[in-house]
Amino acid sequence: MQQIPGIEALRAQLTGRVIDKSDLDYDTACSLWNGAIDHRPAAVARCTGPSDVAATIAFGRERGLQVLVRGGAHGYWATAVPENDLVIDLSDLRGVSVDPGSRRVWCGGGAILADLDAATQRHGLAVPGGVISHIGVSGLALGGGFGWLVHKAGLTVDNLLSAEVVTADGRTLGVSAGKHSDLFWALRGGGGNFGVVTGFEFRLHEVGPLVHLGLFFWGAEHGAEALRLGREVAASLPRDAGLLLATGLTAPSAPFVPERHHGRLGYALMVTGFSTARRHQRLIAPIREALPPLFELVTSLPYVELQKMFDSVAPWGLHAYGKGLYLQELSDEVIAVLTERIPGKSSPMSLISIFSLGGAFADVAEQETAFGGSRTTRFVLNLTALAPDAESLAPDHAWVDSVWQALAPYAGEPGSSVNSMADYDEKGVQAAYGSAKYQRLARIKARYDPENVFRMNVNIKPAPQPSAGGSLIAG
C-alpha cells in the first residue's frame, strides 16, 4: 500500500483527519458526485480551517504533489484526474451564520446549497443558487451560479461581498472590494484558480418562504412549439420570476404525471414566481392557452422544497458528462437543431436544460466581475449526459459532443459555460472567458499563484512574469 512519505507529520499537524489508502473509509472519502470519475488520491485532508489548508498546501508543494480542492464534489471535470494527488477536502467547513439585520450570510467553503438555503430561509431570505440542493456553494459561486433567482438577484457570485482565501504561499487573506480588490474580481468567475476559499460572505434577498411553480409538459411532437413558447415567455419575464426549459426530458413516474405519460420523451417549461400566487397565475395562464400541455403542475411550495425538487434526478454516483453554451437567442435555427437531435439521446436521464438569463443578471457590467459569459446573453444551455453506468453513458457522451458541435456556430463569444465543462483545454478555457478577461485573470494568477499550484481545475495559466528590469502590468 503506497503511503506519502511524511504523511504522519501532516496528520499530527492538522486538526482535521488525513485519510489515506490504509483507512477503512478511504473509498467514501474519495467519492465524487460523478461516478464516471475514478479518483484514487494518495490522501484526503479534511481541513477544518485556514491553518489546516495552509499546512496541506505546504506539504503538497514540498513533495511535488498535485493539490486538488474539493468543495461540494459536483465538478463535472472528467479530464484525467491525477493518481497520487492530495485532496484539500472542505466538507467539514459547512457552517452557515445569518445576520438578518444586515442581510448578510457567512458560510464555510464546504457548505452545500441545502445548508445555505435552510439557514437563510428561516429568515425568509436567500442567496441565488443553482437548482439542485446538493451541489457545493464553492464551485457554484466561483464559476458564476445561475438558478431560479437569476432574474431577481443575479448570479450567486454577483452577491459575493467578501471571502476568506488561503493562497498558494499559505497566507490567509480577507478579500473584498476594498481589500485585495484584484483577487476579489478574479474570484467572481475565475473558479478555484487563485486560492482555497474557506469562507464566503453573501448579500441576502427576501424570498418566500412560499414561492410558486408552473410546470407544463408537451410530447416530443410539439417540441418546436414548446421551445418557441418558452422563448416568448422569457422575452417578457418579470424580475420576480425564473424560467427553465427542460429539453428532451423523459417524463418521470412522479405523482403529478399521469401514468400513461410515464417515460414519455418531451419538453417541459417551468416558470417559478417569487411574488404572489395571483400574480404568478396571471403570468402562466397564457402558457396553457397558447399550447395545451399533456400535463401540468401548478402549485405553491416552500422555497427550500423548490430547491430540492430535482435532487433525485441527479443523485450521487450517476455517471455524468456535460458541456455548456451561452446563446444570445433561441432562434428558429437553434430550435431546429435541438428538436432534430433530442431523439438521438439514449439514456432517459440525459437532457438539455435551458435557463433564461436577464433582469438583475444583465444589470452587472461586463468587466465588473470575471464571470466567463457575456452579460448580454439571454440563455445558457447545459447539455448533460446522465446514466447509471459507464456503458450506458458512452453513447450520450457522444450525443452531448455532437449536439454541442451543432449549436456552437450559434453561440456568441465567449460561448462556453465554465461550470458545465467536463473536458477543456487551454484554448477552450481562453475562449470561455474571452481574450481580455483571460489575460487579466492570468496576470492576477501570476501574482497569487505563480507556480500554478491550483491547476486541477478549469485552469488559467499564470501570465509570464516580467523579466528583471521589466515593468509590472496593472490588472
Ligand SMILES: Cc1cc2nc3c(=O)[nH]c(=O)nc-3n(C[C@H](O)[C@H](O)[C@H](O)COP(=O)(O)OP(=O)(O)OC[C@H]3O[C@@H](n4cnc5c(N)ncnc54)[C@H](O)[C@@H]3O)c2cc1C
Ligand atoms: C447535478 C448538478 C446540478 C447543477 N446545477 C447547477 C445549477 O443549477 N446552476 C449552476 O450554475 N451550476 C450548476 N451545476 C454546475 C456546478 O455549479 C459546478 O459543477 C460546480 O463546480 C460544483 O461545485 P462543487 O463545489 O460541488 O464542486 P467541486 O468538484 O468540489 O469543485 C469544482 C471546482 O471548484 C473548485 N473549488 C471548489 N471549492 C473550492 C474552494 N472552496 N476554493 C477554491 N476552489 C474550489 C475545485 O477545485 C474545482 O475546480 C450543477 C452541477 C451538477 C453536477
